[in-house]
Amino acid sequence: MYLVTADEMRKMDEHTIFSLGIPAVALMENAGCQVAREVEAFSRTMMPSRSQGAPHWAILVGKGNNGGDGLVAARHLIDSGIEVTVVYAQDPDTLVGEAAIQRDAARKLGIRQAVYGADPIEWGRFDGIVDALLGTGSSGAPRGQVASLIRDANQSGLPILSVDIPSGLDPDTGQIHEPCIKAAKTVALAFLKRGLAQYPGREMAGEITVANIGIPRQLAERFQVAVHLLTPQVFEQRFGLDTTLPRRPDTHKGTYGHLLVCAGSQAMSGAGILACRAALRAGCGLVTWAAPATLMPSLIGHVPEAMLLGIQEGWTYPQAVERLLAAIRQRQAAVIGPGLGRFPGDTAWLRTLWEQTDTPLLLDADALNMLADAADFAAWPQRTAPVVLTPHPGEMARLCGVSTAEIQRNRIEVARHFAQKHRVLLVLKGAATVIASPDGDAYVNPTGNPGMATGGSGDVLAGIIGSLLAQGYEAKAAACLGVWLHGAAGDRAAAGRKGMFSLIAGDLIEAL
Structure with missing residues (x-):
């Protein structure tokens, strides 16, 4: 299994979009759909709803593509019968590119939304949180409204599912900034990021799943990704x-060396x-x-x-x-x-x-x-x-x-x-x-x-x-x-x- 840096991921993402011709909005749609599936599975097996009705999730949305992934997930969750409230970390009108397209779609569908700092957030209404605040493109410690929202999410006591990496985690080294999301589960998109396989990042990520979003696996070889997670398949x-180190029957002690x-x-x-x-x-x-x-x-x-x-x-x-x-x-x-x-x-x-x-x-x-x-x-x-x-x-x-x-x-x-x-x-x-x-x-x-x-x-x-x-x-x-x-x-x-x-x-x- 490949372990990629943020820069390697960016290059493969750009190659997929601009050289292979797969639109960025299609990759975002795939990512959000995979996240929604993981939320559904999480809801069924790990956290039965505390209410008599459907589970209710808060989708924390930042202004980048990670936030766009969260907005796609919100649409799919609504279709599957899960209640959703989109919580924007900042004024949603600041979103651009594909994230803005997803914002507009969510608005047209009438998905419930709130803006952190402007609208009251009643954490007790929710059964879980999707962290779609900061992706691999961010650097340094979270600041301002995003930092405050991360702290509130952690203090809510609710299980958190992070999109790609927990917000506040360095994707390359696994070092954690203050503050950093403490996730129960992380859905890594396309490839596992190095920071998710190293401590303390590995501990902050919870259970990790790698989701295929349409970026070809063979690109890792083309872009000379040199770091791997050891698995039986890698061996x-x-x-x-x-x-399991099987042995042939026609061997003796001399066959296996002298140390x-x-x-x-x-x-x-x-x-x-x-x-x-x-x-x-x-x-x-x-x-x-x-x-x-x-x-x-x-x-x-x-x-x-x-x-x-x-x-x-x-x-x-x-x-x-x-x-x-x-x-x-x-x-x-x-x-x-x-x-x-x-x-x-x-x-x-x-x-x-x-x-x-x-x-x-x-x-x-x-x-x-x-x-x-x-x-x-x-x-x-x-x-x-x-x-x-x-x-x-x-x-x-x-x-x-x-x-x-x-x-x-x-x-x-x-x-x-x-x-x-x-x-x-x-x-x-x-x-x-x-x-x-x-x-x-x-x-x-x-x-x-x-x-x-x-x-x-x-x-x-x-x-x-x-x-x-x-x-x-x-x-x-x-x-x-x-x-x-x-x-x-x-x-x-x-x-x-x-x-x-x-x-x-x-x-x-x-x-x-």
Whole structure:
């Protein structure tokens, strides 16, 4: 499923109108009709009328095309037997273009109307609200009458259905302005907007439906839309993958790769346990856990399916490098970083592994902090084999030299820029994890839940993606599929417990 920016949507809309010859008023008619259908379904299934008669909806209308969509919906709702009052945010005579055409049609049909600020609005008369105030063409915080109307709508306690995006939401980043509509449902028109798939916008949108309004889907390819929402259909169409990961009968453990996990220290040996167990559960044929030899006696038996490789010198530099280089070269992929700790010369240690191996690498946790401390990271040579970085927002902030808040303000573009600049696969973890590749593509993951915000969850993700790399999955597919499987396992684990609050990282492994 494509995720589009406001500018991409505008270009596709204009191409449809001016190049394909489909009139703007026809697109508006389609949009309003789809919105009306969703209101009807909402009325039937989610909010039975509080009165004995038909449900009564307030249609909040702004002066742009979003308002025109709302006016079309009002006509169709009247025809279906639902009562409607159109509430204009401003003098309706200020409407222009297609919105003015719809205003005139509503007037001729005698649809009940009110002007906010000039006429009294009795919110208690309504059963629901359609938010058709501000679309993707608006920018910045709502002002004046529109801002006041948004606040009143939110305070009414009525369920709100937003047209395209909740008014006050940034369509590209998902950031919310003050004020912003808190919708129970959003009907995205033609394509899902990026802001609806990212937090906090995703939370403000409620349930989301994408409605076809006559803009051809193929235009997304023509206009090089590069961001997608991960779904089983996307895996099938873009990667040729079945998310159930079926296996041929004539295979053996060697078929599914050998992963090296370089993880663990005295204080954080559990990170290696989690990463190794997750890698095995994700289907890797063989896993070897490399850790300081001093830890070996305490690790025996914790992951009986994994082999152990004790590094006599620990993680010291340069003493341990040759042993690790040989181990990495003998495997199909390596995970470096979970619970590793920091040590003298660690950045040079990591650069040696980066430069002197042709094996796919996944760098997590302390390995990312080593990268952040490398003043010359931008000058490190491009690897012939892929590298996947899996930072959480704090680690990403250190890598970029900015604040965590700045990372969170525009996660998709931050991830895309970093992946393209450094030629890496970047997995920016968090709610709605973003996966960005060097070719400019990015994917947003919809699976997962807040219960996964627990220590060790990232180690599990590192093990899953590392496992897929070792099994021979292309790096972009491995990162995307690993993130999706990780979130889906979290959802299954939460469903089997009394609440998300009790999830621990080990639950995710068992739910894979």
